[in-house]
Amino acid sequence: MNASVQFLPVLPEIVVALMACAVLVVDLFLDDDRRQISYLMCIATFIVTLVLLIKSVGGEPQVIFNGAIVIDDLSAIIKIGVVLSALLLFVYGRQYNLDRNLFKGEWFVLVMLGVVGMMVLASANHLVTLYMGLELLSLCLYAMIAMRRDSSVAAEAAMKYFVLGALASGILLYGMSLIYGLTGSLEFRAIAESIQQMDSNALPLTLGLIFIVVGLAFKLGAVPFHMWVPDVYDGAPISATIFIGTAPKLAAFAMMARLLVSGFGDLHDDWGDMLLVIAILSVAVGNIVAIAQTNIKRMLAYSTISHMGFFLFGILAGTEQGYGASLFYVLIYTTMSLGAFGVLLVLSTKGFEAENLDDLAGLNATHPGLALLMMLMMFSMAGVPPTVGFYAKLSVIQALLSVNHITVAVIAVLLAVVGAFYYLRVIKIMYFDSPPESRDLIPQRMAVGLLSVNALSVIGIMPFAGYLIDLCQRAVTTLP
Amino acid sequence: MGFFEQHILSILIWLPVVGGLLVLATGDDRGADIARKIGIGFSLATFVASIPLYIGFNSSTSDMQFIEHASWIDRYNIEYFLGIDGISLPLILLTTFLTVIVMFAALSSVRERVAQYVAAFLIMEGLMVGVFSALDSILFYVFWEAMLIPMYLIIGIWGGTNRVYASIKFFLYTLLGSLLMLVSFIYLYNVTGGSFSIQSFHDVPLGMTAQTLIFIAFFSAFAVKIPMFPVHTWLPDAHVEAPTGGSVILAAIMLKMGGYGFLRFSLPVTPDASANLAGFMIALSLIAVVYIALVALVQFDMKKLIAYSSISHMGFVTLGIFLFTVRGIEGAMVQMISHGFISGALFLCVGVLYDRLHSREIATYGGVVKSMPMFAAFAVLFAMANAGLPGTSAFVGEFLVIMASFDVNAWYAAVAAITLILGAAYTLWMVKRVIFGKITNAAVADLKDLNSPEFLILALLALAVLAFGIWPDPLINVMQASIDNLTVLATRSKL
Numbered sequence: 001m002n003a004s005v006q007f008l009p010v011l012p013e014i015v016v017a018l019m020a021c022a023v024l025v026v027d028l029f030l031d032d033d034r035r036q037i038s039y040l041m042c043i044a045t046f047i048v049t050l051v052l053l054i055k056s057v058g059g060e061p062q063v064i065f066n067g068a069i070v071i072d073d074l075s076a077i078i079k080i081g082v083v084l085s086a087l088l089l090f091v092y093g094r095q096y097n098l099d100r101n102l103f104k105g106e107w108f109v110l111v112m113l114g115v116v117g118m119m120v121l122a123s124a125n126h127l128v129t130l131y132m133g134l135e136l137l138s139l140c141l142y143a144m145i146a147m148r149r150d151s152s153v154a155a156e157a158a159m160k161y162f163v164l165g166a167l168a169s170g171i172l173l174y175g176m177s178l179i180y181g182l183t184g185s186l187e188f189r190a191i192a193e194s195i196q197q198m199d200s201n202a203l204p205l206t207l208g209l210i211f212i213v214v215g216l217a218f219k220l221g222a223v224p225f226h227m228w229v230p231d232v233y234d235g236a237p238i239s240a241t242i243f244i245g246t247a248p249k250l251a252a253f254a255m256m257a258r259l260l261v262s263g264f265g266d267l268h269d270d271w272g273d274m275l276l277v278i279a280i281l282s283v284a285v286g287n288i289v290a291i292a293q294t295n296i297k298r299m300l301a302y303s304t305i306s307h308m309g310f311f312l313f314g315i316l317a318g319t320e321q322g323y324g325a326s327l328f329y330v331l332i333y334t335t336m337s338l339g340a341f342g343v344l345l346v347l348s349t350k351g352f353e354a355e356n357l358d359d360l361a362g363l364n365a366t367h368p369g370l371a372l373l374m375m376l377m378m379f380s381m382a383g384v385p386p387t388v389g390f391y392a393k394l395s396v397i398q399a400l401l402s403v404n405h406i407t408v409a410v411i412a413v414l415l416a417v418v419g420a421f422y423y424l425r426v427i428k429i430m431y432f433d434s435p436p437e438s439r440d441l442i443p444q445r446m447a448v449g450l451l452s453v454n455a456l457s458v459i460g461i462m463p464f465a466g467y468l469i470d471l472c473q474r475a476v477t478t479l480p
Numbered sequence: 481m482g483f484f485e486q487h488i489l490s491i492l493i494w495l496p497v498v499g500g501l502l503v504l505a506t507g508d509d510r511g512a513d514i515a516r517k518i519g520i521g522f523s524l525a526t527f528v529a530s531i532p533l534y535i536g537f538n539s540s541t542s543d544m545q546f547i548e549h550a551s552w553i554d555r556y557n558i559e560y561f562l563g564i565d566g567i568s569l570p571l572i573l574l575t576t577f578l579t580v581i582v583m584f585a586a587l588s589s590v591r592e593r594v595a596q597y598v599a600a601f602l603i604m605e606g607l608m609v610g611v612f613s614a615l616d617s618i619l620f621y622v623f624w625e626a627m628l629i630p631m632y633l634i635i636g637i638w639g640g641t642n643r644v645y646a647s648i649k650f651f652l653y654t655l656l657g658s659l660l661m662l663v664s665f666i667y668l669y670n671v672t673g674g675s676f677s678i679q680s681f682h683d684v685p686l687g688m689t690a691q692t693l694i695f696i697a698f699f700s701a702f703a704v705k706i707p708m709f710p711v712h713t714w715l716p717d718a719h720v721e722a723p724t725g726g727s728v729i730l731a732a733i734m735l736k737m738g739g740y741g742f743l744r745f746s747l748p749v750t751p752d753a754s755a756n757l758a759g760f761m762i763a764l765s766l767i768a769v770v771y772i773a774l775v776a777l778v779q780f781d782m783k784k785l786i787a788y789s790s791i792s793h794m795g796f797v798t799l800g801i802f803l804f805t806v807r808g809i810e811g812a813m814v815q816m817i818s819h820g821f822i823s824g825a826l827f828l829c830v831g832v833l834y835d836r837l838h839s840r841e842i843a844t845y846g847g848v849v850k851s852m853p854m855f856a857a858f859a860v861l862f863a864m865a866n867a868g869l870p871g872t873s874a875f876v877g878e879f880l881v882i883m884a885s886f887d888v889n890a891w892y893a894a895v896a897a898i899t900l901i902l903g904a905a906y907t908l909w910m911v912k913r914v915i916f917g918k919i920t921n922a923a924v925a926d927l928k929d930l931n932s933p934e935f936l937i938l939a940l941l942a943l944a945v946l947a948f949g950i951w952p953d954p955l956i957n958v959m960q961a962s963i964d965n966l967t968v969l970a971t972r973s974k975l
Contacts, residue, residue: 324555364637368508368596379629384655385622391553394618394662398556401666409666413659420655424632424648432636432644466553473555 006064009056009071012049012079013119019045020112027105035103039094042108046087046115053080061478063125067187070125070258073475074327078122078254081331082247085338086115088454089246092342092447093239099350102147102237110147111243114140118251125262127176127186130255131169134219137251138165141244145236157235164218164228172215178208188263195266209267212259213274220252222312223281226305230293233301238348238355241297242341245304246334249311253330256315257323261479268318275316276408282309283412287419297355299422300340303381306419307333313405313412314396320480322399324473325392331472332380332392332458339455340377343370346447349440360426362435369448371430373455378423380458383416388458391465488532489546489562492576492609496526500602503595512594516587519598523576523583526605530576537569539958542965544615544679552619557674561616566962567743567813568612570955571736574820575612577944578732579605581937582725585828588933589724589835590638597638600630601725608733612740617665617676624737625658631726631734639721646714646721653714657701661745664697668749682748685974691753698746706738708761708798709768712791719787720840724831727783731790732824736816739797743809747801747970754802754970761802766895768795773902777909781840782830785910786823789866792899793819793874799896800881803888806967811880813959818865818873818948825862825941829855832934833914836927842910847919851927856915858930858938863911865945867904873948 007014019041027038053076061072090111097103117136124130142165146158180186182204183194198205214225221229233241260271286306293299311333314326347354347363347370354360364371380389393416400409461468484491499522506515538545544563552560564572582601590597607630610623628651636647669676672684686694704711715735719727747754754761769792776788793815800812832855833848834840849856865872878900885892919925930938948955 384629385625390622390625394666395556397663398666398669401663402670406663406667409663410660413663414656416659417652417656421648421652424651427632428636428644428648431633432647463552466551466555466558469553469555 009062009064010069010123012052012056012083013116013123015049015052016045016083016112016119017116020109020116023105023112024109027108030105035105038105038108039090039103042090042112043087045112046083046090049083050080050087053083067189068126068129069120069123071123072478074254074257074478075123077327077331077471077475078250079119081250081334082115082118082122085247085250085334086111086243088338088342088450089239089242091450092338092345093242094447095442095444096237096239096345096348099348100148100237102239107144107147110140110144114144114243115247118247121251122254124255124258125188127180130259131173131176133251134172134255135169137248138169138219141240141248144240144243145232147240148237151235153235154237157232160228160235161232168215168218168225171211171218175208175211175215178204178211182208188258191263192265195264205267206270209264209270210274213271213278216252216256216259217278220249220256220308221305222278222308223285223305224278226282226285229305230298230301233297233304234295234355238297238341238345238353242338242345245300245341246337249304249308249330249337250334253311253327257326257476257479260315261323265480272316272318275312276405279309279312279316280408280411282306282312283415284309287415287422290419290422293422294357295355296344296357296360296426299357299426300337303419303422304337306415307381310393310396310412313408314399317399317403317405319399319403320476321402321473322396323476323479324469325395325399327476328469328472329392329396331468332388335454336377336380336389336458339373339451339458340381342447342451342454343374343377346370346444346451347441349442357426357429360430361433363430365435366439367441369452373451374430375427376455376458378426382420382423384420386459386462388461388465391469395469485532485536487548488529489548489564489609489613492526492530492533492572493562493606493613495529495606496522496579496602496609497606499523499526500599500606503599503602506595509592509594515595515598516583519583519586519602520580522602523580523605527576527580530573533564533569534573534958537564537566537958539566540961542566542961547615552616556618556669556676558618558676559616560619561677562613562619563615564613566959567740567966569958570813570817571612571733571740572609574736574817575605575608575733578728578820578824581824581828581940582728584933584937585728585831586725588931589831593637597634597723597725600634601729604630604634604729608737611737615678617668617678617681620678621658621662621665625655627734628654631730634726635718635722638723638726641721642717643721646717649714650718653704653711657704660697661701664694667694678744681745682969686750688752688756688975691750691974692756695746695750695753695757698741698750702738702741702746703764704738705741706735706794706798707791708738708764708794709772709791710764712768712772715791716784716787719790719827720781720783724827724834727827727831728824731787731827732820735790735794736820739794739801739812739816742798742801743812743966747804748966750974751970752973752975755804758802758804762799762892765795765799765802766892768792769799769896769899770902773899773906777902777906779906780842782833782842782910782914783827783840785842785906786826786830786866789903789906790819790823792903793823796878796881796896796899799892800877800884803881803884803892804967804970805884805887806963807880807887808884809963809967810956810959811877811882811884813877813963814873814880814948814952814955815877817955818877818945821941821944821948822862822865822872822874825858825938825945826866828934828937828941829859829862832930837923842913844921845914845924846917846921847915847924848927849915850919851925852929854929854935855938858942859915860911861942862945863907865949867907868900871946871949873945873952875949876952
């Protein structure tokens with residue numbers, strides 16, 4: 001290992017972290033009218049970070065800080081996704097936050113620190129790094145949900161998230177401590193090496209693995225550890241929900257893939273089966289319970305649960321193709337979620353939250369553009385071609401079938417049909433129902449413009465789906 | 481060869497799609513006239529562009545022609561692979577022809593959200609041509625499924641009172657079947673060692689269990705679409721609620737995709753399972769032919785009656801396909817094309833009446849011939865064709881299928897022939913109650929006869945129905961080589 005400390009590879013993280021501090025200080029001297037300055041500082045930071053990250057793609061993989069951090073294409077792609085979604089949700093949520101007194105320096109700082117947490121997660125090659133990144137992210141999220149102090153729902157959601165999140169962290173830590181006790185090491189590669197020497201049926205090892213899988217499933221919101229998801233999605237302001245529902249899933253992919261594949265690759269039989277149960281349950285519960293929802297945020301929460309199930313299918317296949325498919329799936333999922341929540345953000349005006357399904361009624365008659373965008377998101381989530389959601393499902397199902405999980409694949413697609421129903425219902429409400437008497441929207445050219453690009457990309461990617469899949473597949477080659 | 485000849489299929493797919501997007505850009509109903517004109521323009525252009533397909537088609541070979549090949553998703557070896565043979569060619573021409581008809585029909589019958597309506601149909605046209613010309617199974621699947629989106633919106637936005645139920649039922653039914661088909665495609669991809677090309681599926685050997693399961697998956701996709709008894713229940717709902725144009729496209733083309741799927745996938749990919757289950761398929765077909773015809777007899781709603789009659793006629797198609805003889809498949813193909821014209825025409829006739837009186841109930845009418853003599857002439861012609869009168873195209877198809885079933889088993893033919901009676905019964909009885917008889921409803925007396933666009937489209941369809949009825953050779957000749965080849969593929973063993 002290299003003794004001299006290299007800071008250059010982690011420059012993006014450093015930039016975001018330092019700018020978070022800078023925004024915190026600068027914001028103290030700004031009154032409400034000039035809050036735009038700190039807002040623009042954040043936007044600029046994200047853009048600079050994006051440029052740095054994009055330039056780093058294709059470099060040699062390197063492990064730095066005594067094995068604590070790994071920098072490779074996988075981490076770069078995840079970080080680009082994270083920063084890009086942070087940038088988008090900043091723009092989408094601007095008017096929404098202004099209307100709700102959330103357009104504050106603290107909010108900006110929390111988002112930025114959350115982004116740093118996710119970037120650390122994406123590069124974590126060490127149990128301690130992983131835990132640090134995870135906690136940094138979670139703490140920011142708890143605070144963001146609770147920012148709406150006067151809302152009892154938000155407070156309840158934050159408490160619930162905090163208590164369950166702390167429990168999950170505890171479980172994860174306990175699992176980590178068992179593993180550390182057995183292998184004497186915290187770095188993933190070293191753990192993998194010592195596991196190779198061991199009897200893979202040793203009870204403590206299995207126990208440690210179980211705790212870790214449970215902890216991860218908790219954070220991911222997979223069934224049966226999903227209870228917090230709908231309440232948190234529902235209670236949080238939409239501008240926080242969009243944050244919870246998008247970028248962290250990307251980071252979660254990196255976390256799961258590195259920990260399970262790089263660290264516990266030899267125990268694939270064990271965690272593969274655990275994930276299989278979790279994944280099928282997630283897809284089933286997510287899709288079926290979503291049908292009963294009348295609140296669109298709760299509906300999307302259950303839809304997220306089912307998507308997490310699909311995303312786990314790729315990982316549990318245990319092949320490189322499967323990991324690539326999962327990465328592709330989670331990238332696409334993030335794009336779709338950003339679009340769907342983005343539409344809700346744009347539709348919510350001062351004193352009006354677009355959160356019930358009926359709030360979308362007749363959107364096609366009043367705002368055909370927004371309705372079209374939302375429709376694309378819904379079809380994409382349902383996995384109907386030509387939207388990109390189809391290619392995501394295709395690659396995951398292909399990964400399942402290539403390891404002969406035929407029954408699982410059939411169950412998955414049957415549940416996808418169940419899922420299609422509630423996505424169709426959203427479209428039905430927008431297109432077939434009659435609109436309310438009045439619907440006043442504040443025109444937000446910037447947000448709607450970006451939103452259009454975001455949403456149309458689910459159909460525009462089609463000719464380039466090959467490149468994107470290829471990129472994902474190449475990124476995961478460093479995993480095992 | 482010039483650019484046009486090399487990319488003619490791509491042009492036929494993407495030209496209407498581009499047109500559709502262009503129409504969407506015309507915005508709300510203030511631009512309705514422009515939207516209609518763009519629609520007619522693009523559909524005519526696509527139809528004209530499809531004529532060279534027929535002229536340049538070499539009917540002496542069963543090989544794929546007008547091939548286009550480009551890589552798309554390399555990682556999974558998914559290709560942008562297009563080409564047609566004698567089975568897909570007539571269906572493509574049918575598609576481009578009927579879209580023009582639908583566009584003209586929309587001139588008078590659609591009044592709200594015109595741009596979206598026209599755009600949906602143009603995009604559908606492109607996707608349907610895509611289905612008939614895709615040679616890569618994933619590309620096929622993309623077109624096949626993407627079509628659900630415009631169709632869902634067409635039924636849901638412009639449909640009748642029960643449209644929401646009908647549209648969701650339609651979507652979910654078809655999605656279920658399609659996804660199982662997708663799983664089979666991916667399974668086949670793994671078996672062939674990494675190819676999604678349909679032709680490679682034709683050649684790969686498969687065990688009996690695998691074949692049976694794949695056959696069932698294909699069956700669930702195609703049987704729902706065509707539709708076969710007992711998964712036909714979405715069709716009457718969707719039809720009754722769809723606007724006229726939607727019904728025409730649905731009956732005339734979308735149903736044919738099921739038949740096309742059986743011919744392109746089920747028979748050649750799983751020949752042993754198909755042969756094994758042929759008895760079952762024929763039984764279902766015969767049930768559809770007879771039972772559904774009886775159901776049609778008791779309908780009060782004209783569109784429902786024609787919808788049930790479509791299912792009954794599609795029973796003939798599946799019967800012909802699963803006889804595994806050249807004549808049977810030929811009959812099935814002719815029946816598909818001819819049904820495209822006739823059912824389309826019948827739905828347009830109902831649309832003509834509906835635009836005037838806003839009722840599809842048979843009981844509303846009676847004595848229409850007195851106020852609309854021209855319309856009555858056309859309606860009677862199409863009704864006769866629907867009943868399989870010699871001299872119309874329907875007769876050719878039904879006759880071929882019945883002959884083919886005689887070769888296989890005389891009982892099949894005997895049962896199938898019952899429909900000639902039942903078909904005549906329900907169609908002519910409807911004609912009697914709607915067109916002839918006394919005028920019981922005062923409004924009927926004031927009906928205006930066909931206007932010129934209506935006359936034009938019905939006349940074109942009447943011409944097609946009569947032409948293929950009297951001289952079906954141009955149609956049968958292009959299919960001959962491909963059907964011979966398909967019969968060889970379907971009767972060999974892949975075990």
